[in-house]
Amino acid sequence: MATVDDVATGGPPEHRPRRNLTGYWLILPGALWLLLFFVIPFYSLLAASLFDPDGSVLTGYDVTFHVQNFGNAFWDYKEQIGRSLLYAALATATCLVLGYVLAYAIAFKAGRWKNLMLVLVIAPFFTSFLLRTLSWKLILADDGWVVDVAQAIHLTDALQLVNLADGDRLLATPFAVIAGLTYNFLPFMVLPLYASLEKVDVRLIEAAGDLYASPARGFLKVTLPLSMPGVVAGTLLTFIPATGDYVNDQLLGNTNTRMVGASIQSLFTKENDYATAGALSVILMVIIVAAVMVYVRKAGTEELV
């Protein structure tokens, strides 16, 4: 028990500093892990991208500052790179539309079901995403009723017109790949959208209505601008992983839907061409960073991180 009797006479004022070494010790293991296995690997990747392409796993590689690797990789894989960006952009746009509807419904219309709906948004993660992606193979199968409906409403024809499908099929088409990407990354869009919509004060929307804004104008002038941080965050969280993905393309596409992720994977593991694989990875990263910077500037939200 602390009584006045055993209270020691005071020490110097600096004995209760907030700024001490404890913080370093606490963060050290985690930071070291990320440094060793996230930051430094980027240097390894950069080094690999500058390997002499004549080396092999057996003979070893030399970093020869073989800058031509980049040109060669870009030239050889420009189609895959372009395709990745296009598919990812289309999937992100679709996600934005679907995700906005869902996030809006949860934030403003769900009432007491809000928490349940949020759990349902992430519930698909509870089972393997590969299995879920494979399920689309079954759903879009050539003899399934989804294809029948798509043909009946001339969806397949329309997709053919814009080169997203061939023949009467849905499976093994660009459409299927984009649909798969959309499906897999939808929750990454919904959650940030919901987070920023939830912060929008409903009274602001009511005030817009009170000030003679139609519901549509109220949405465009008040709700949408206020939810921009969520739109930006959701777009990035969808677009970036979608660009690098190759699972959807491998499982749902065909040889003409190859995305750059598949090329990198196969260069590394099948062809053992580390130089080209490294260069291609670096190119992909650079393009993504550039796209993100342009987008973030355009969207006018720079305090993302």
Added chain:
Amino acid sequence: MSTVRTARRWLGDHLVLGLGILVLVYTFVPIAVVVLMSFNDSSKSRNVYKFQKFTLDHWLHPGGWADGMGDSVILSLEIAAAATLVATVLGTLAAFALVRHRFAGRSAANVIIFLPMASPEIVMGSSLLSLFVASGFGGQLGFWTILIAHVMFCLSFVIVTVKARLSGLNDNLEQAAMDLYATEAQTFWRVTLPLVLPGIVGAALLSFSLSFDDFIITNLNAGQSVTFPMFVYGANQRGVPMEVNVIGTAMFVISILVVLGNELNRRRQEKALTL
């Protein structure tokens, strides 16, 4: 005519909700297919992507499971458990450092923690592979390299989750504990930890599912080892055995039960609050 108006009104109010629910339904269609296929007797046909006949065989006779699947599930569970443990401990410590302590390099640390969540998996995976190869571990890819990779990408999610919980915590409470004769250690064990625990548990669950489900990074760094997602991916080329759907369904049901249990527990506590 007024009923038409009422109907239009009702529709206006519920249209967005209805559309939102449709989007949710869409996200569950593939899961329904997984569950359905776990009861599919495909032995009579080579087309494994079509429901043939109802059977419980896949559930009842795990002995008949496809070659290698059991091993891949066990490997994935082992890696997920180990990665969860390491990432949760390291991530929780780091979250405390970031919320509770001021030190030079704190904002740089925040950026480095954010980046893995925003980098494409293929780039992270190939970087890590380059490192392993460059440092002479190219021939030893397997359990340990997968574990290293999984801890790496789980860490950020753990830190962010625990940080959110920790910064929502009123530090008045810890001062109150100290004021009420609790030493620093007692304050941590009696007040801080119990209050942050839900965040830590959530982070651990997230880590487990991220690790168990990862394919792209794992595939690059696994060497000859085969995790469950790698097994499914490989099986796709031969024709997926229906048994993988049993695993998928079981995973889903178990996760749902965990979440529901958690939610019910919370509800019960909350209900007690209003009595």
Added chain:
Amino acid sequence: MSNAPESTVSAPPRAEAAHDLRLQGLTKEYATFTAVKALDLVVPQGQFFALLGPSGCGKTTTLRMVAGLETPTSGSIHLGDSDITYEKPYKRPVNTVFQNYALFPHLDIAKNVAFGLERRGVKNTKQQVAEMLELVELTSQAHKKPAQMSGGQQQRVALARALINQPEVLLLDEPLGALDLKLRRGMQLELKRIQTEVGLTFVHVTHDQEEAMTMADTIAVMNGGVIEQMGAPTELYENPRTTFVANFLGQSNLIAGDIEGRDGDQVKVRVQGAVASVPADRAHAESGQGWLGIRPEKVLIAETGHPIDAPGDVITGGFVTDVSFVGVSTQYQVRMPWGQELMVFEQNTGARGMLPVGTKVDVSWRPEFAFLLDASQDAMAGIEGD
């Protein structure tokens, strides 16, 4: 229950001063400003002591230094004979009722209350917890969680949780700030009752002058990190030494005047042509310019030409510019010939009807109620901005 405040600071209820709280030269500096400047203060054992001041005046920082939650930059804190300046918070016989109560949300009420005893290794806490819950009238709520309780109930739990440790000093940091007005009045009386019952030293931080005056034996008015004036509530109110205290505690009319000098036990002040007098013990300036202060309820008012009840110093030639009827009293704004508006509060005794706006009036006050302050101070100091 008696609310009559003790009139003297130096006579604690229990004679020996062994457990007085003494702050000497206490200073807290932050990177950009000094929160508390060389504070000297003695809180006699058993007193209900209030630190009163606007936000940012340093009162909470002072309290937190006593609790051990902030380390002073210099100076010392003694409790009786022991120096507790740098003692850890959990080693001080001091407990705090936090501003937002800081009840542990994961523990029920009984466990919250037992927390301090358990940390100190007290084995059987049941009996004491029950007694303490009885004192704050929460016996039936022992097994609820804090979130299930109302603000007033939470406040009482916070009080019980601190009191059960029988600290030598109980610190209260704006304990009633989160409650609505009506509940606050009730809790003020209850706090005072409990303090009288347990006889502990209470140090109460508040920005609410009415609250401080209702409860405290002694009030220290703080401003800008220093104590402006300290004393019993009546003393502070009736005889403020600074314009800040005159304005922060209630309202004051401050009229500029030239001090003519001392005349016996009076100080004469020339105010806009008239001469007013102030008792010497209420004059806090002796020469030069001064502020002649008079509380609005001490100013008497009558239509010009009508007799003023119990007149003192009279000033003529005003007219009413605003009238507010507030039930127990009527509040007038009176424009004086030199342009200043004086506040006059008149009790609604029914002796006379309200004077309408525009009425020509004379005002008057008894010289013994006036006070005189140094003119170097800002006449607006302590008026809370709205």
